[in-house]
Amino acid sequence: MRPLVIYTDTSLADADMAKTAYGIARFAPERVHSIWDTKHAGSRVDEIVPAVTCGAPVVADLDDAPEEYDLVIGFAPIGGGLTDEQYQDLASAARPGVRILNGLHQELDLPGVVNLRHLHTGERPIAQGRPLSSYRILTVGTSHAVGKMTATCQLYDGLARRRDRVRWLATGQTGLVIAGQGRVLDSIPVDFVPGHIEQMLLEVDDPETVVIVEGQGSVFHPSYSGLTTSLFHTVAPQAFVLCARVGQEKHLGFDWPVPSVPQALEAYEHLGAAFGVDSRCIAVSLDSTRVGDDEYLAEKERLASITGLPVADPVREGADALLTEEVLALLPKLS
Template identity: 30%
Template sequence: MEEDVAQLSHAELVEKKFVLFAEECFGLFTSKIAASLVRYNGDRCVAVIDSLQAGRTVQDVLGYGGPIPIVSRVEDALHLRPEVMIIGKGLHSADLPESWKPHILSAVQNGLHLVNSIHYRLAGDPDIARAIRDKGVTVWETKDTPPVQLNKARVLDLDTWVIHTCGSDSNIGKKTAALQIWQEANRVGISTGFAATGQSGMLISGHGIAVDGVPGDFMAGAVEKVVMDAAAGNEWVVVEGQGSLNHIGFSSVALAILHGALPHALVFCHRLGAERTKVWETPIRPLPELIRLNEELSVFERPAKVAAISVNSFGFSEEDYRREVEKLEADTGLPVVDPVREGGARLVEILRAHQRETLDRLSDLQR
């Protein structure tokens, strides 16, 4: 294992081979950070730690990812030569689970750098802090707040076209839709930046901010900075969404992103079949109502419209998926795409057309 004394940058950390820590929670919807990293950075993932599913493969659990092994302990993955351990599960808590501490200590003692995705700062535990100092490993606290300013609406001065993925709940595919659009747009020659607003997006792209770790007054300003950075030299920016406006726990984050990003276009995300929000179990309002809510809360200086609906159809047969899509298109009057099932090409074409129509309309108003 590496025992570098020099601290590594975030960009350097995300390029290294890693083991994912998802103890007692690895799954598509139960450890979304881990699931996202397997999908987009799986070539660097050597193993997943989850003692409940040890002996299985990532493919067995997620339906993608191939033969990456699931093991019980850090020690079981050392022969695969990881350099970093990434905590692949966010928590609705500011505490460190007691059962996680031995795994984290073992990782540090074996010279692994750490990427922490929870609100608890690892140096807050005396034993872990001592081990970090002794081994000289790098710890990336993704929830640390960088220096930020209040939102100054500087995004309005950009020539870059800004797209934002909003939605009906947390953990339904806003990040995935944004990443699929980002990758496909660049593939077809539209230079596109990705504005990460959460840990998964940061770990996949190597930059961005965990907006839920920023003090309330500064969240929109933090998003503004991420969008400005991602816009440099690009025609489009895709802004990763968080939470939802109708979510009793995460509405403030969703609104801060909407107002900080000042998007030209929205892609509304939803998990097919979902009727209640996760964790809080509040009823999800009819989608046409939620779409109007997002459009109406975009700012007067740049009113944004939903161009398409991106759905997560995991678990649906092709026949059931097509039937649900037809119903949702009829209910909303909008095109519906699952960018994982179908790829991102159709969403990019829809957004291109939406951009042309919006620019034509603005041109007509200015005449």
């Protein structure tokens, strides 16, 4: 794979804005050559982004970039579009040998651009409800941007250390860059989203394989509930992991309340029942980036007591804090 230079403009220290950069630095650190961010130039990635092993430099320009590399837009501006200055930055980087990976809603017409959201939009598969034999785990959320991709990657890494037949399916832009394959589901016309999900599941279906599917949005979100519903219905997961942010009361950027973890668990269990899916929550993954150790530990213990489930922030503690012996016992045994 080609080395990656990640463009974050000036937003690297903003975990919400630069979540694509954070995901790549956390789960593909060996591929990161540098991060292009004029505000934080002179630092290393691991000095700014928490819980990463990536020591790549943060640079103010591309003077030391490789001859050939992929330039990833590593931030997500509100509305999904670039400013004129940001567009000019990318235009100045376009040259032979540079491939610009764009996951924004805004389609870019620049040399070497790969618009990730448009890779599969011309395909029109219709889901058939075909039976699946794999053991499927879906990550779901109380809201959007609460760590579903992070939990997916952490769970995959944790399970892959224990067994061979584990796969994870990327369903968004950041996951697609990390995994090198997948679908950006929220760019696909809604009638064909289940067909794309079914296609991906059938490609890895096997009775001895555990498939972890990256969730999107939340059934509670006023804008992003439809994709979550399609995922739950089509994946028909035997198990789900609920992702939540400690202390969050409203959806980011919306004056709309976020449910409590117990409320969300009940709702997702009812959703599964409505679809005829025998699904259970096996763990609660917390995003605790906005609170200190004491508040995190208190909330972790409170939720574990209420739910009776493993509860942890896998970035702080690693995936093993969620993959308890009780959880692992649920997975299919290899013959």
